Amino acid sequence: MSCSPVHVQLISTKVSYMSLKSCPLPHPMFTGRTDIIQQMHMFFSTGHKRLSYVIYGVGGSGKSQTAYKFINEAQHPPEGQPRFSQVFFIDVTSKETCDADWKSIALSANVDASAEDAVKWLSEQKNDWIVIFNNADDPALDLYPYIPKCHHGNLIFTTRNPSLNVHASSTNGCLHLPMLLPEDALSLFWKASGNFDLDKEAAVQLLKVNLLNFVYVLQLISTKELGHHALAIGQAGTFIRQQHLEVKTYLALYHQKADQAVLLTHKDQQSTDDYKYAVFPTFDLSFEQLTPLAIKFIQIFAFFHHSNISPHIFQKAYDGRLELTTVNNEEKQNLLAAQDFLDQFTSPSPSPSSSFHLLKCTAVFTQLCSYSLLLFDVANNSYYLHPLVHEWAVTKMEDNVITSTQILAEHLLGLSAADTSIADVAYQRSLVPHLQPVLRGHTLMTTNNLALTLRSLGKFAEAEQMQRELLQKRQEILGPDHPETLITMHNLGETLHTLEKFAEAEQMQRELLQKRQEILGPDHPHTLISMNHLANTLDSLGKSDEAQEIRAQLDALKNLMSTG
Ligand SMILES: Nc1ncnc2c1ncn2[C@@H]1O[C@H](COP(=O)(O)OP(=O)(O)O)[C@@H](O)[C@H]1O
Ligand SMILES: [Mg+2]
Incomplete structure (x- = not known):
């Protein structure tokens, strides 16, 4: 942004709310997040001058909704004053939306100024305002110029990009939004499928009456299927209500790959909020920005288990080339394809003596993390995909590359399992979930390595x-x-x-x-x-x-x- 010596001094500090974009209301079916919102209230009541809170996580998991709900509660307390003097809402989906929203803030202060001037103007307002930077999902957009440079005021960021936690004012102000709690997921499903007025206990009670249905609902919302993902559960419930489907029927459709993609891409014509996307299209938004190599990784991960993924799998696969014994011609072709893939990570360029450049590989992991397509699991020091992202990944391949990608994934796993020495038992154990589905696959070498791995375990x-x-x-x-x-x-x-x-x-x-x-x-x-x-x-x-x-x-x- 260019800096012009604008009329910042002349600007009235009175904000005309008519032209301001207000923070949206939470969804009419907003459910759960009680603890998190409680923590946010505590965070914003610590009395520090500049408080800045970052909510990051998977697309559609409810980051924006959580921020809306918090603002709604903070500004409409049962008693007392609103927590913030003014609420400014900025859509950070792109530079254009961000600039436009800052300009409208300037306009509301009765001045026709640039976004930069508006940011400066706000930094000079000494009252206790809050800015919500919503959907800061494009890692390429630098938010720094849009952050008021002062020691007061409050900020909330919602983003898919964990790296934005650099903007949090303390570690307490940094939240990786988890999936809904199972009971909240159940409650949301229940409302969305047509029972708006029931409270949580009554809903659970009613489901128990029809126990079989209850079992199907639990299965549908579970970690293995919709994974307690707020958007997916709300949309599944709405679909079931509108199509007059039984949950059992929905589940059967959901288990067929082709129908599953249709269900997760379907968005009702009538909106209940301003969220424009169905589940898979919301992931597509990020996919469109990935580099070709990151796309290839996502496609390969479609054939791995969705958890316990690590760059070491690729490093071990690279080392595993040396363990190979004789192979037939078809296997040779597949192995060469796997080696070609791995050669992209050699440093400086592929040669018999070159070694695997782990940082080149982790950079791709980091890129996927910046869109929350891949998530970091601190407890296991490895990465994972949300089960819905995992399902979606398969749909991001043309028919003609599905088989070759599957064979590539299997060979990479096979190579990475090649070292079956006892010393590596922990690593082998982490591979077993990835290798299990390979039994149904094509690769003899992988099967051999898996068998040896299982034996050593x-x-x-x-x-x-x-x-x-x-x-x-x-x-x-x-x-x-x-x-x-x-x-x-x-x-x-x-x-x-x-x-x-x-x-x-x-x-x-x-x-x-x-x-x-x-x-x-x-x-x-x-x-x-x-x-x-x-x-x-x-x-x-x-x-x-x-x-x-x-x-x-x-x-x-x-x-x-x-x-x-
Ligand atoms: N806690 C919730 N209760 C009910 N519905 C929710 C909740 N969180 C998210 N949703 C649904 O998911 C949609 C996407 O949520 P949103 O907060 O915009 O996701 P994101 O994490 O991408 O910001 C919402 O429009 C709403 O339909
Ligand atoms: Mg959002």
């Missing part, structure tokens, strides 16, 4: 099931004598032994030994390992004579090799 039954499927696939695709097929037989034999399924282990290990003797030769290290394992299994079966015989052969072979 002591989940032998799951590992057995996975290794059986893998063996069958490898026999079909690679053939019964391929080295990878033989390695799978070896791994499965081991797992069966651990599970004390000795008879089946014996059968598998005999077959494997025979193949290795024929294909690799009697003195190949893999053949010797197989002999040793078979001998152990025979011991467990009480066939110690044969076990001894094999061990004697083994010793003879070893002697021969050391002397030869």
Whole structure:
């Protein structure tokens, strides 16, 4: 903004409220947030001169609504004076809306001045005003010029961008808005689906009468489905009421991907407030501003579990390249695609000796966080997506890239699980939720790594099931004598032994030994390992004579090799 020596001195300090944009009222169905609003009242009553409060979080979670509700309560207390002398409301969706709203503040003070002059004018008003910077969702818009430079006055920011917490006047003034409490989510759903006048207890009571319906409602609003997300719950309830649907039917539709996208994109023609978007379109607003690399990450995350995501997955995947054994052609293509992807993070450019540049990767995470498409989980020191953002991510791909992105995601996970050393058990544990759905996927390498990961975590039954499927696939695709097929037989034999399924282990290990003797030769290290394992299994079966015989052969072979 250019600075002109305006008539700030001449301006009347009387504000003409006619031309001022007022803070909207909270939604007629506003529900919950009691504790948070209580905290805000306390925060703004501490007597400090400049108080500044930042509410950040996922789009549609209720940040603006919480601010409206607070202002409404603060300005209309049951008794006493309004908390603030004036309330100024600025729409910070874009620079244009922000400038326009500041200009209208200038106008209301009877002067035709720029936004900058209006900011300056307000900084000179000594009374106890508050400015609400609403929807400061564009990380590229620098808010600093719009903040009155003085030591008094109050500010509230609502934003998707956690980085705006630099504007909070203390750590108490920084709120990551959580999803609704389960009971508030239930209460909102109940109102939206047509029961406006019931209070919370009565609503719960009524739902309990129809217990089955109650169960479906609880499922619909739960963390796994609508995730206690205020906008999603309000709109689902309204839809159910208008279409005269049963909750069960809505839930069944919701579980079909195509219908789910329609439901979460639907917005009723008749508005109940000034919020313009349905759930998915509200996320689309942020998507449109992402860089291509951040878009690719969001698409990849669609095939990860929605929590426990970390840049280390990509770093480990990069390191995992080195652990690879022989692969068939199709796998090779997929692995090359995964490596190409990872090479974007090498420093300074890809080469055999280059290393993974973690900061390049975390920068993408930070970008996604600035739109609250990705959230940071302090307790687990990892990132997560709200379940609705996770569902939405799948819809942000053209049909022709869905499969390739899924294969890429699976290979990245597979590579990152390649290091199965016990030392990394904690990391492996964090990978299991991501790898589980891969069972239904395409990637043999990932399945192999997952099976080994499960085994090192002591989940032998799951590992057995996975290794059986893998063996069958490898026999079909690679053939019964391929080295990878033989390695799978070896791994499965081991797992069966651990599970004390000795008879089946014996059968598998005999077959494997025979193949290795024929294909690799009697003195190949893999053949010797197989002999040793078979001998152990025979011991467990009480066939110690044969076990001894094999061990004697083994010793003879070893002697021969050391002397030869
Ligand atoms: N506490 C709430 N009670 C009822 N509805 C809510 C609540 N919070 C949000 N909503 C609904 O979600 C919509 C979006 O809320 P808003 O506060 O604008 O989200 P954002 O977090 O993006 O600022 C509102 O228009 C309203 O319909
Ligand atoms: Mg908002």
